Amino acid sequence: MKSWTVGVVGVAGLVAIVAGAYSSREVLLAVAAVTAACVGIGWPHFLDIPAKKTLAALIGLPGVGSAVAATYLPAPGFLNWTPAFVAGGVMAVFVMQLIRGTGQAQRLESTLGSCAGVLLSCLGAGWIACARFNGIREMLVVAAISAAIALTAGLIRWPDRIVAPLGIIGAGLAGPLAGLVISDIAVLPAALVGVVVGAVLVSFRRLVIIRGETLNLPAALGMGLGPVSAVGSLAYFIDKLLLH
Template identity: 80%
Template sequence: MRSWSIGAIGLAGLAAIVGASYSSPEALLAVGVLTAVGVGIGWPHFLGIPARKTLAVLIGLPGVGSAIGATYLPAPGFLDWTPSFMAAGVMAVFVMQLIRGTGQAQRLESTLGSCAGVMLSCLGAGWIACFRFNGVREMLLVAAISAAIALLAGLIRWPDRVVAPLGVIGAGLAGPLAGLVFSDIAVLPAVIVGVVVGAVLVSFRRLVILRGESLSFAAALGMGLGPVAAVGSLAYFIDKLLIF
C-alpha cells in the first residue's frame, strides 16, 4: 500500500473516535479496544520484525486493558491502571525475547520497537479519559480536528521540510478555531493542543519516509492508528493541566 493510506487510516480512526463519543461510553470503549488491537497487529509488521503474532498479542492486550480501565475506573483516576499495563507489556516483551534466546535475528530492534508499540497501544486510553474528564466532548473535538488537519497535511506529496511546518502550523490554527466554534475552551490551551498534536503526527510521517518501502495493509494499519492513539493521552493531560 502507498504511504497516503496511513493518513487515510488515521482519519478513519479519528472519525470512529468522535462518532463513538456521541454514541455511548461502551461504543467509545469498543473503538478504543479495536484501536489497541489494530496497533498490536500492525506495529510488528511496520517494524518488519520476527515473531509478529506473539508480539501482536503482547502489544495489543495492554492497550485493551488500559481502555477498559479508563472506561470503568472512578474519577479522577481514569488512567491509573495505564502505567501498570505498560509495565506489564514491556516485561512481557522482555520475557518473550529471553525465551527466543540469544543470537536471534533483530532481537534488539524487536525489543525496543515492541516496547514502543506497547506504549502507543496503552496511550489510546487517553481518548476515553479525555471524554470522561469533564463529561463533554470539547477537548476531544479540538484534539481530533487538530489531528485531522495534521494528517491531511501529511497526505500532500511535498518535501518533508515543507509538510512538517505546514502540519504543525495548520494543527495549531485549527485547535483554537475548533475551540471557538464547538466549545468555550480558551485559546491558549487549544493552540498548545494543536501544536503538540501536529508535531507528534508529522514526526510519525517522517518515520514512514525513512522506512522507504511499500507497506502491507497490516503495517499501514499499525502506523495509521499508532499516532492517533498517542495524541489521545496528550490531549487529556493538556486538558487536565491547562483548563482545570
C-alpha cells in the same frame, strides 16, 4: 499499499473516536479496543520484525486492558492503571525475547520497537479519559480536528521541510478555531493541543518516509492508528493541566 494510506487510516480512526465519544462509553471502548488491537497487529509488520503474532498479542492486549480500565475506573483516576499495563506489556516483551534466546535475528530492534508499540497501544486510553473528564467532550473534538489537519497535511507529497511546518501550523490554528466554533475553550490551551498533536503526527510521517517501502495492510493500520492512539493521552493531560 502507498504511504498515503497511513494518513487515511488515521483520519478514519479519528472519525470513529469522535463518533464513539458522542454515542456511549461502550461504543467508545469498542473503538479504543479495536484501535489497540490494530496497533498490536500492525506495529510488528511496520517494523518488519520476527514473531509477529506473539508480539501482536503482547502489544495489543495491554492497550485493550488500559482502555477497559479507563472506561470503568472512577473519576479522576481514569488512567491510574495505564502505567501498570505499560509496565506489564514491556515486561512481557522482554520475557518473550529471553525465551527466544540469544543469537536470534533482530532481537534488539524487536525489543525496543515492541516496547514503543506497547506504549502507543496503551496511550489510546487517553481518548476515553478525555471524553469522561468532567463529562465535557469538546477538547476531544478539538484534538481530533487538529490531528485530522496534521494527517491531511501529511498526505501532500512535498518535502518534510515544507510539510512538517505546514502540519504543525495548520493543527495549531485548527485547534483554536474549532474551540471557538464548538465551545468556549480558551485559545491558548486549544492552540497548544493543536501544536503538540501536529508535531507528534508529522514526526511519525517521517518514520513512514524513512522506511521507504510499500506497506501491507497490517503495517498501514498499525502506523496509521499508533500516533492517533498516542495523541489522545496528550490531549487529556493538556486539558487537565490548563483548563481545570
